[in-house]
Amino acid sequence: LLTLCQLPVSLFPAAADPVSMAPGSLERGTWCNEHMLHERLDIIEEKVIKTVEHLESEVKSLLNIISETTLNIPTAPGTPLIDVFDGQY
Secondary structure, three states: OOOHHHOOHHHOHHHHOHHHOOOOHHHHHHHHHHHHHHHHHHHHHHHHHHHHHHHHHHHHHHHHHHHHHHHOOOOOOOOOOOOOOOOOO
């Protein structure tokens, strides 16, 4: 999609000359900058959310592997059991 913010300056020659800019055009430029900034922030937010979801999945997988491993460790009679998760999981 091509927005007004992305149109080349040559289509709006007055925009290249700050003296001849029409009233209100400065607000449009500010709006365009804010709009582009929000689009970029949305993309970054989406990437952060996906990364966090991926990391949560990896951590759960690792915790399951640790849990299964600790259950399969043979212990000598009389050895106290140690909760490697400190009761948190």
